Amino acid sequence: MTLPYLLGIDTGGTYTDAVLYSETQGILAKAKALTTRHDLAIGISEALGKVIETSGVSVEAIGLVSLSTTLATNALVEGQGGRAGLVMIGFGPDDLKRDGLADALGSDPVIYLSGGHDVHGTETPLDLSPLEQALPELSRTVSSFAVAGYFAVRNPAHENRVRDFIRDHCCLPVTCSHELSSKLGGPRRALTTLLNARLVSMIDRLVGACEDFLTRRGIDAPLMVVRGDGALISATEARLRPIETILSGPAASLVGARHLTGLADAVVSDIGGTTTDVAILEGGRPRLDADGAVVGGYRTMVEAVAMRTYGLGGDSEVRIDDRSMNARIDLGPRRLVPLSLAATLHGRPVIDILERQLRAAHMGRHDGRLAVRTGVPDHLAAGLAAQETALFARIGSEPVALDQLMTATSQLATLDRLVARGLVHICGITPSDAMHVLGRQGQWEREAAELGLRLAMRRKNGAGQPIAASPEDLAGRIIDRLTRQSAEVILSAVLPEAGLADVDPARSLLIDHALRREAGIVRFSLSLDRPLVGLGASAPVYYPAIGDMLSVACEVPADADVANAVGAVVGRVRATVTVFVTSPEDGVFILSGAGDGRRFTDEEKAFDAARERASAGALEHARQNGSVDAVLALVEEIDAPEIDGSRKLVEARFIATASGRPRLAHGE
Known part of the structure; x- marks a missing residue:
């Protein structure tokens, strides 16, 4: 019997990727579409429609659909989300x-x-x-x-x-x-x-958009979502616990990197539009962060890949500090809509705004910046303050120039709050624009990118000189800065593994000398002890220089642009349940976790009940998430020290894990 085909989706901050995969033939087709945040169904339908049509596979032959996403991660990094x-x-x-x-x-x-x-x-x-x-x-x-x-x-x-x-x-x-x-x-x-x-409303809209497409196209297959540790959960579970999907995209990229490169040990760095995610493959498996995933500066209780996520990507905000003798460029952590993309989406009005600003005799504070509504449902704007409501009302579905929108300096903070709520996008220059000016990317409108960089060039440094000689000069400096910041974030992610968590690569003079290959009597160098794998649609244009700066072999697999979508379909279901037994007094044992508390007077009976509850709970959870052949593993951690010559139970933990393949429609 022919095995069903697997449909993988990854919805990122900028692009939605799709792949059609066969366990025997590999990737049959892949496609990309812009992520349409105001209506996720549009981008998802476009990407999935393309991949199905390109492959020529009948929809009846699709046995599983699996989704990974960076939307939850991006929202936390950017401080966004519902109230x-x-x-x-x-x-x-x-x-x-x-x-x-x-x-x-x-x-x-x-x-x-x-x-x-x-x-x-x-x-x-x-x-x-x-x-x-x-x-x-x-x-x-x-x-x-x-x-x-x-x-x-x-x-x-x-x-x-x-x-x-x-x-x-x-x-x-x-x-x-x-x-x-x-x-x-x-x-x-x-x-x-x-x-x-x-995150509930965001993930609900994402899952709903996928389900709507599957229904319209007649695809009768289970829908799974990648969890932050790389395991698969049902779409129903993801809707209830969207926090489980933080680092979903990065986790899928690790699974995909292992599958695409065959490397068991590597440093994996995935650059997207909003973030760069760095993690370590060891022995063919992603390292997990037992203390909980850190995203957006917050340490959660979500067990996920030991991934470091940084606000650095192709769509990162370009920030220029022109107070020094040589103007300093920094990138991120906020994502902007690149001017080249804004012009592609909204047409001539974007070009007209930039040309008007360039014709002005004097540089304006807000030159090259536009605002536009994200288009999310109106109910997500609940709870806005009066000044936020007033400013939001002046921003529409077409970009408006900030120099015409802002009437007072205090409104900048108001605008930032609307951005943080996910209601408004800011458009401005980004590394993606720089790449268009340099001719290394060409999917969006180059003219808008060049106009944006020409506006930025009007700024003067501390010596009163223009900060760049040409748009190409400024674009080159922006990309050089991306290379350097990328090298720094990779080092920030791996130095703690070497016991050097206190070393800040962005401030260390020794690391600065090593990365710049500073000439002199003493020469410093550094490298990684394993290959660097670069992932993401823009990885081929960015990562060779990053690998060179870090003096490490860099591999960018042929399908690096859809590694997350590949990882989404080759994962497994895994469910863990923990049950506790404590002893508040001699001869009394309390079982808790995964259900109502129970009281015992016999320790072994309490332990047996805990083992049974944990095991049954893990198997049932795996079954609810679509596993058909879950295998059970049980770990027991008993903390019972000797006190004054007698054993005293402090706490016993029974941790059951069930893992197996997801159920396939029309197959096994």
Whole structure:
């Protein structure tokens, strides 16, 4: 019997990629389309339509569809997402000071409720009255809720009651912290839950766009999503727990890099439009970050690849500091819509704006900058302040020049807030524009890129001289800066593995001498102990120079542009469930996790029950995620020291992991 074909999708910040893959023939077809953030279905339909038509494969022969995405990662890196209401049970305002929770919360509302449990699951009475009073107003100004209870991983009853109360009184999505992690550490679990709540609408729209396309084309196959550790989960699971998809794209790229290169040991660097993601392959598997993924400066409780994500990509903002004798160029971390892309999408009006600014006798502060709505649904604009609403109303679906939009300096901060909410894009010069001016990329409108660089050239350095002699000169300096910053972020990712976490490559004089190959009596050099794999659509134009700067062999596989989509279809389902046993007093053993708490008077019976619950839970979770042949592994960690000559159980952890292939339609 012929094995079904596998359809892989990767939705990034700039492009949506698709591949049609056969386990016996490899990649049959691949295609790209611009990611249409205002309506993800457009870009997804275009990419998938192209790949199906190019391959000539019948849709009835497609047995699995798998999706990876960088949208959640990009949103956290750029500080974007919906407005969420945080409900804290048993916590107080001082708890916001831990684990960056206050910074992550920003201006989003928080409600404190009395309640929660202790480490053994014993409750403090829950008081819902503050939530009852606040909910009518909150339900109109937030797009989702996050609920975090004290020791909810030991007893989730209060989180469940709050979730049910909110669902009974409004129709907004609710995320509970115990659903995302079984680890202790309430504030960090609350942070993870808050970020999850902000991502719900984004991932829901993405999954919905994929499902709509599959339905329209008559593709009756399971839809899977790549999790941050490279495993596959069902689309239903991804909708409930979108935080699991942070680092989904990077995780898929690692799986894809291994598959495309055959390398078991490598440093993998994936450059996209918004971010550069760096991770390590060791023994053919991605290294995982047991302490939780760090994205956008926040350490979450999501187990994911040990990936370092940096706000550096082809669409990174070009920032020019002209106060020094030689103007300094820096890139990122914010993504802009490249002027060349803006002109491709919106046509002549973009060129007209740039030409008008170039004709002006004097340089304007906002030259080369435009604003345009992202086109996301109107309800995501809920909760805007009056000045934000007024500015947002003046921005439409066609780009408007900032020099005409901004009437006061204070409005810059207002505009930044609209960008952070994902409501507005800023258009400006980026490395992608520089590449168009240099003739190394040509998919977008070169004229707009050159006009943008000519506007930037009007700036003077500290010596009163133009910062560049020509658009090509400035473009070359921007790309040189991208090469250098890329080398620095790769080193930032790998130095901690060598015990040098305190070394900042951007500030180290020795690293600066080594990267510049500074001549002198003492010559410094550095390299990596394994190959560098460059991934991403622009990897062939960027990574040879980066590998040369790092004095390392650099491999850019032939299908580097769709490595994420390849990784999406060659992954496996994996589910892990952890169950705990503690002893609050002699002869009493409390089982908690993955269900209601149970009390035992016999330790071995408690352990047997924990093994059974963890194993059954992992197998069931894997089955719900579409696995057909899950294999179980059980790890036991028992902390029971000798105290005054007698054994004392502190905590026993039973960790069951079930993994297997996803179910294929029309196949096995």
